[in-house]
Amino acid sequence: MVHSGLVKELARECGFEISGIARAVPSPDSDRYSQWVARGMAGTMGYLTDRRAHVRSDPKLLLPAVKSIICVGALYNTRAPSPEGIGNRELGWISRYAWGDDYHDVLRSGLTTLATRLQAVEPFEFKICVDTAPLLERSYARDAGLGWIGKNTCLINQPLGSWFFLGEILTSLELEPDSPPPDRCGTCTRCIDACPTEAIVPSADDYALDARLCISYFTIESRDAIPEAQRTKIGPHIFGCDICQDVCPWNRKAPFSEEPHFQPSNFAPPLEKLAHLSGEEFRLLFSGSPVIRSKYAGFLGNVAIAMGNSGAAKFRDPLEKLAKSPDPTVAEHALWALGKLNKEG
Ligand code: SF4
Numbered sequence: 001m002v003h004s005g006l007v008k009e010l011a012r013e014c015g016f017e018i019s020g021i022a023r024a025v026p027s028p029d030s031d032r033y034s035q036w037v038a039r040g041m042a043g044t045m046g047y048l049t050d051r052r053a054h055v056r057s058d059p060k061l062l063l064p065a066v067k068s069i070i071c072v073g074a075l076y077n078t079r080a081p082s083p084e085g086i087g088n089r090e091l092g093w094i095s096r097y098a099w100g101d102d103y104h105d106v107l108r109s110g111l112t113t114l115a116t117r118l119q120a121v122e123p124f125e126f127k128i129c130v131d132t133a134p135l136l137e138r139s140y141a142r143d144a145g146l147g148w149i150g151k152n153t154c155l156i157n158q159p160l161g162s163w164f165f166l167g168e169i170l171t172s173l174e175l176e177p178d179s180p181p182p183d184r185c186g187t188c189t190r191c192i193d194a195c196p197t198e199a200i201v202p203s204a205d206d207y208a209l210d211a212r213l214c215i216s217y218f219t220i221e222s223r224d225a226i227p228e229a230q231r232t233k234i235g236p237h238i239f240g241c242d243i244c245q246d247v248c249p250w251n252r253k254a255p256f257s258e259e260p261h262f263q264p265s266n267f268a269p270p271l272e273k274l275a276h277l278s279g280e281e282f283r284l285l286f287s288g289s290p291v292i293r294s295k296y297a298g299f300l301g302n303v304a305i306a307m308g309n310s311g312a313a314k315f316r317d318p319l320e321k322l323a324k325s326p327d328p329t330v331a332e333h334a335l336w337a338l339g340k341l342n343k344e345g
Helices: 004-013 030-038 051-055 103-119 137-143 190-194 215-221 228-234 271-275 279-285 290-294 296-310 313-322 328-344
Strands: 018-023 068-075 126-129 164-171 200-202 207-209 237-239
Touching: 004 018, 004 068, 004 103, 018 137, 030 051, 068 103, 068 137, 103 126, 103 164, 137 164, 215 228, 215 237, 215 290, 215 296, 228 296, 228 328, 237 290, 237 296, 271 296, 271 313, 279 296, 290 296, 296 313, 296 328, 313 328
Parallel strands: none
Antiparallel strands: 018 068, 068 164, 126 164, 200 207
């Protein structure tokens, strides 16, 4: 018979550093989520606000027979330096989660192995979720004892920090649930103070992330031109941002992942090289990487802004070229960057 101890033992063997069980009932965070959507904080991310927003209210809408949610976390912290450690404004900064291979395949494969091994003990219905299914996964991970949800809205595990990918197996098995750990943010406000765009805002009972102000949203999700008032604050970020996690004291002693797929390949590429990439070269360079999500034009637009923020006069030539791009957003970002470099002399 499958029991929660066996689930955790096998989860560990399948590559997940943390795991736990949550009851498959509607999350009390559902109302908070609806309020967040109602306040417009999801920006243009339709997949968070369309009919899938309703599916998030109850895991039974994903698997009618579900009784328990097996929540797992795979550490992706690696030994590459922090942005401050690099201190070279001619390099573009990519978010830590995207330094290696796309995590979706890695997590799905580990969860499939876990489900197969559990099924060898006892058959059950299940559905694997890795980020793409409409499920309040951080809330269930917290309920499963994996960590608390910090003011930066990340799931934080007391000994291991917040550099985790999360995944779930919704299962018809009735498993002993875990309990959520206490919130250990206390009076700390480091993430709120450090966010250059002030994206962590007060909400009714806590804090919320206003995606419309988040550097990750600007550089990955949004297909619109980045608002002019935010461009300087984006600094060298060309894909995502980790500032609110880099400053979190719970990440000071975060251990490193040895998973080969998460080891860094493109963590701080030279901006000049990126500005000259053709569409085909972009796809080849970032094949199998989450960076592909920003799409070629979006990525070039981000590179242009980072060049403008670098203060390096040598970027005028590549920016002149980008300013002639047929993509209006790339051209607009490049013109802004040229203007900034010219102003700074
Ligand atoms: Fe919580 Fe401080 Fe970490 Fe923010 S930086 S998530 S307030 S502990």
